[in-house]
Amino acid sequence: MVAAAALSAGIAAGAILSGIIMLSMCWRRRHCKKAQRERSEPEKGQITARVADGPDFTEEEDDVNSVKRFTWAEIERMTENFSTPVIGEGGYSKVYLARLRGGAVVAVKIHINGGGSVRLRRAFTRELDLLRRVRHPHVIRIIGFCDDREEGALVMEYAARGTLHEKLHLTDSQQVLSWSARTRIALQIAQVVDHLHNECGLPIIHCDLKPSNVLLDEQLNVKLCDFGSAMSGFGPTISANPKSAMEGSPGYVDPHYIRTGVLSKNCDVYSFGVLLLELISGVEVSTADKTKLLEEDLVDSRLRGDFDGEETAAMLVLARRCMAEQPSSRPSMAEIVGAIGRLRTAEELVISVEKSVV
Known part of the structure; x- marks a missing residue:
């Protein structure tokens, strides 16, 4: 009888101990995952530091960590109805020197597609997609875009020394x-x-x-x-x-x-x-x-x-x-x-x- 009681007590103690160990392991696993997530998520300012060599923006104007969708009217205002200096030109694009509302200098690239070419539209979409996806100190930083017309527009940081x-x-x-x-x-x-x-x-x-x-x-x-x-x-x-x-x-x-x-x-x-x-x-x-x-x-x-x-x-x-x-x-x-x-x-x-x- 005493032996049976001792055995029961031992089993109960073992079960409690096993439960404590399992709970401890679960807590540690959750804690490690949380720590991993925190390490993988950039702290505030890390992305900003990577792109800090571009123009200064206020939060109200343009958050440097996001890409803003502009209206065509805003693109026209930035470029003073496309009368600002042309600082770059390609076969199907023009780049204008422009200013955001707060005065920051930017470059606005207009993809010219008057004929509604599918290939040219695809080139604009491809460039927009890749610039939004790739963040690197030596890739031009995109600030915003406008895609509500055939002539797509990309608003980018201004590189002062040219090409x-x-x-x-x-x-x-x-x-x-x-x-x-x-x-x-x-x-x-x-x-x-x-x-x-x-x-x-x-x-x-x-x-x-x-x-x-x-x-x-x-x-x-x-x-x-x-x-x-x-x-x-x-x-x-x-x-x-x-x-x-x-x-x-x-x-x-x-x-x-x-x-x-x-x-x-x-x-x-x-x-x-x-x-x-x-x-x-x-x-x-x-x-x-x-x-x-x-x-x-x-x-x-x-x-x-x-x-x-x-x-x-x-x-x-x-x-x-x-x-x-x-x-x-x-x-x-x-x-x-x-x-x-x-x-x-x-x-x-x-x-x-x-x-x-x-």
Whole structure:
């Protein structure tokens, strides 16, 4: 009898202990999940910090963390009925300098689609979708849009120093980009393209990398723009594209893509190689003999020898690899980031040593 009572008491105690352990485990699991959620959610100010180099906005006017839908009347007011300066122009778009109600300077891109073209409307929708989805310090930041007319409008941050094309091909020798600025710009372009290829869930291929699609802010930081030709949703394998829907700009498009209609990340790598060659040589590569430029190891004469010969040689080798005839022979954007990053680190070390000696 006593033994039975002891056994019953032991079973009861064991059950209570098991219950306590299970409750403790459940509480810890819930606590860990909550902590995980809190770590994954950005704190207030984190996103703002990422885009803090753009214009200042009041909460009443435009929250920098959201994308506002504007009316066409508001777009007309910002651009003073499209009488403000045109700061950019493409085949089917114009970019106006504009101001928001509170005075912040912005850029308004109008997608011209007077004929109601389905393809042009798709390009506008694609650019809007990708700019809303991709947040990166070196991607132009979208503030708002208007899609209630055939002529879609995108309201974006203003990049005060214009395009890389303008900076590279100015005749004023006083404003020539230094070699250090060129390697930094090359690194930032590589970083943002690597982000598009590998860190956006499904890969994004820009399809139109060229100096006129690289904007520069006041500190000469890169702001990649013009996503109207971009393709998204590719898996690890390449995807065929009809030749009738070719994307890109003459001189920068991958010849393999032109021949086969096959699109892959390597198409961006080729375009980056052309852009890199243009940064090194200062020559408008789209109209030049690229093979000749690569063979002659031409460096921009406006630099007046103010560059490291080993660095330029290494960058030219990288440009050649990016422009290899066979896409499989080209480096990935991640490899390119590593290669230019190592050059930049070595350059900064030399500068630091020289300063300490002085």
